Amino acid sequence: MDLNVQRRSLIGAxxxxxxxxxxxxxxxxxxxxxxxxxxxxxxxxxMTTLGEVNHENNGFDPHALLTEWNxxxxxxLPDGQRLREYDIEAIExxxxxxxxxxxxxxTYNGQVPGPTIxxxxxxxxxxxxxxxxxxxxxLHFHGMHGARxxxxxxxxEAAPGQSVTYEFEAKPFGCHLYHCHSMPFKRHxxxxxxxxxxxxxxxxxxxxxxxxxxxxxxxxxxxxxxxELLMVMNAFDTNFDEENEVYAVNSIPxxxxxxxxxxxxxxxxxxxxxNVTEFDPINSFHLHANFFDYYDHGTTLTPTSRTLDTVxxxxxxxxxxxxxxxxxEPGTYMFHAxxxxxxxxxxxxxxxxxx
Amino acid sequence: MKTVQWRWILPPVLLxxxxxxxxxxxxxxxxxxxxxxxESLRVERTVLDTEGIALRVRAEGxxxxxxxxxxIDGAYWxxxxxxxxxxxxxxxxxxxxxxxxxxxxxxxxxxxxxxxVTFDHTIExxxxxxxxxxxxxxxxxxLGLYVGLVPVGLGMLFYPYLKMLGxxxxxxxxxxxxxxxxxxxxxxxxxxxxxxxxxxxAFQGQALVWFAAAIACLTLIAVGRRRxxxxxxxxxxxxxxLGIGLHNFGEGLAIGTAFALGELALGxxxxxxxxxxxxxxxxxxxxxxxxQKLRWIQxxxxxxxxxxxxxxxxxxGAFAFSPQWAALFLGLGAGAILQVIIEVGSYLQRxxxxxxxxxxxxLSLAGFTAGLAIMYGTALLVKF
Numbered sequence: 128m129d130l131n132v133q134r135r136s137l138i139g140a141x142x143x144x145x146x147x148x149x150x151x152x153x154x155x156x157x158x159x160x161x162x163x164x165x166x167x168x169x170x171x172x173x174m175t176t177l178g179e180v181n182h183e184n185n186g187f188d189p190h191a192l193l194t195e196w197n198x199x200x201x202x203x204l205p206d207g208q209r210l211r212e213y214d215i216e217a218i219e220x221x222x223x224x225x226x227x228x229x230x231x232x233x234t235y236n237g238q239v240p241g242p243t244i245x246x247x248x249x250x251x252x253x254x255x256x257x258x259x260x261x262x263x264x265x266l267h268f269h270g271m272h273g274a275r276x277x278x279x280x281x282x283x284e285a286a287p288g289q290s291v292t293y294e295f296e297a298k299p300f301g302c303h304l305y306h307c308h309s310m311p312f313k314r315h316x317x318x319x320x321x322x323x324x325x326x327x328x329x330x331x332x333x334x335x336x337x338x339x340x341x342x343x344x345x346x347x348x349x350x351x352x353x354x355e356l357l358m359v360m361n362a363f364d365t366n367f368d369e370e371n372e373v374y375a376v377n378s379i380p381x382x383x384x385x386x387x388x389x390x391x392x393x394x395x396x397x398x399x400x401x402n403v404t405e406f407d408p409i410n411s412f413h414l415h416a417n418f419f420d421y422y423d424h425g426t427t428l429t430p431t432s433r434t435l436d437t438v439x440x441x442x443x444x445x446x447x448x449x450x451x452x453x454x455x456e457p458g459t460y461m462f463h464a465x466x467x468x469x470x471x472x473x474x475x476x477x478x479x480x481x482x
Numbered sequence: 483m484k485t486v487q488w489r490w491i492l493p494p495v496l497l498x499x500x501x502x503x504x505x506x507x508x509x510x511x512x513x514x515x516x517x518x519x520x521e522s523l524r525v526e527r528t529v530l531d532t533e534g535i536a537l538r539v540r541a542e543g544x545x546x547x548x549x550x551x552x553x554i555d556g557a558y559w560x561x562x563x564x565x566x567x568x569x570x571x572x573x574x575x576x577x578x579x580x581x582x583x584x585x586x587x588x589x590x591x592x593x594x595x596x597x598x599v600t601f602d603h604t605i606e607x608x609x610x611x612x613x614x615x616x617x618x619x620x621x622x623x624x625l626g627l628y629v630g631l632v633p634v635g636l637g638m639l640f641y642p643y644l645k646m647l648g649x650x651x652x653x654x655x656x657x658x659x660x661x662x663x664x665x666x667x668x669x670x671x672x673x674x675x676x677x678x679x680x681x682x683x684a685f686q687g688q689a690l691v692w693f694a695a696a697i698a699c700l701t702l703i704a705v706g707r708r709r710x711x712x713x714x715x716x717x718x719x720x721x722x723x724l725g726i727g728l729h730n731f732g733e734g735l736a737i738g739t740a741f742a743l744g745e746l747a748l749g750x751x752x753x754x755x756x757x758x759x760x761x762x763x764x765x766x767x768x769x770x771x772x773x774q775k776l777r778w779i780q781x782x783x784x785x786x787x788x789x790x791x792x793x794x795x796x797x798x799g800a801f802a803f804s805p806q807w808a809a810l811f812l813g814l815g816a817g818a819i820l821q822v823i824i825e826v827g828s829y830l831q832r833x834x835x836x837x838x839x840x841x842x843x844x845l846s847l848a849g850f851t852a853g854l855a856i857m858y859g860t861a862l863l864v865k866f
Contacts (some may be wrong), residue, residue, distance in 0.1 A: 173559055173560045173581065174559055175559070176551055176558045177552075177558075177560050177561060178550075224598070225550065225558075225594070226551065227596050228550040228594050228595075228596060229596055229597060229598065363598075365594060365597075365598025365600070366598055366599050366600045372594060372598065372600060381558070471556055471558065472556060472558060473558060
């Protein structure tokens, strides 16, 4: 709306002739302006969370979480089976989920997501779980195990101050997760009680695809060519209205936008991608300027989908992405949720591809 | 002697002791309550320009509040807060957000505090905020003249017609004026209470409106009757012009704010509406003057007193709006109108008694109803 038009109609009403000449004298461009915006950092156009999260106070760094594989303390059982032992504590503590925004989280070992448990198919897993919080908590693993190891209300559920021990064999191989299954279920999940559970395939059990399997086993020469990254897509509902205010990979919004993930151009990339976002039925991963092969749940050695640039995961779904920037021009390549809503609320990231 | 001294000393000493005790051993802590601080945020002013969006916010937290992040239309956006840091209770801060807003569309703003609590504010229609300059000031002033001074002046020009009326006609016009004033009283109170709702809760805006009205009314009655006699003639007209002026100030505020926010499309229809609506006000102002000679200087100053505040109201509404101040002024306006109602009422009563009119009350009722009906009818054109 333009005041001039208004005033013209005022004058047009012809209510009072006196003073019309005055109105005409001031009829030029009194208010009209065009909205233009500038003076913002070039990368984001102003669309960013303001400031930096103090990762030291938080006790975890989203960048470090990308490659922090927790293999446990390893020993061999009398029957020759490899045993991996872990200690996990449920700790209810405040974390900074966006610069300056503090959230009363429930965590495993003080971090969100919890420690990434990585084992090889067939390993024995033994986890001593201690509840340091004020509510009931459990560890519920996505994997194959007996009913008595399921970690649900009444089954290996740790009361405050209590410790319980979970023990099972790591199978099937793939990209899995664990989370709390105490009630109310939704709150225990969205407050931060979840983590990654990666089971590498045992090459000896997959002789026809042994080379591919070897590349998935952490620490093998074949595996060391790969740049492996763990990405947990999560979100926080800071005002408890059952809608998320903050979306991210590894909890901190825009963390990989403000400091992109360094990728060596000529080494392949493998992403263990897990969706634990609550309230929104799905989340997604979109890669700019490139395509990837996708292994849904990571439970196969051949891709379940080939040549994708966007993949969608429902709550609790996960998979492995494999791609390469070999031959690409070095530079910044974005990746983010293709729900623009999530991207603009923090789930916006970038790779810095170097030659 | 000693007991007499203690009688004076004891209350302040005990009070100081109690305050010290409450601060030292906070009773909330004794109850082991660890409730999070109460937070509340009000947006008092929105400016849209080439720099983006600027918001003046007032904090109402029980503790200083920190705005950690801002989302616009569901996207985190960078911003600059002046002064930076936490905003203490009832203080204001200005947030400059370099957001490429879209003209004519709505924008939704959400503030995240450090505790993760959110506060929402909606810009209903994004329009460039008028820049404070001589030309816009004049343009808005011009608008104020059209809705305030011009109609009041035109109404007062009916003076010669009123002069031709007889006793009964005059009583009718006075009753009509009372109806008009009753409408203005309700309208002003309503407007003030509505604005009070937009102000920070701590300001107790609605109570402010009522208290301001009561004090204004009583003060004006006391001043008006300081010689022991109710005001009549030109004094009564002046009070009426003052009350109506304060009402028109409120009307100007509403127009200025709505216009600046793009919530009001002011066309010729609306201006005609305002003219007809405020014409009656001018008629009322001259009604007590019919028994005396009216000088031009008096005419002009009464018109200015009643009509010019609309200009001031529009300026403030468009450029420097604060809901709590606006509510306070509207409360004062309502009080001034109530005083005029009381004085015009008693004047009318005296006239009827003196003239020993047979059908005084019926005539008054008809006039009062007509006044209300005219104001209500013409308000149909201008209420938005």
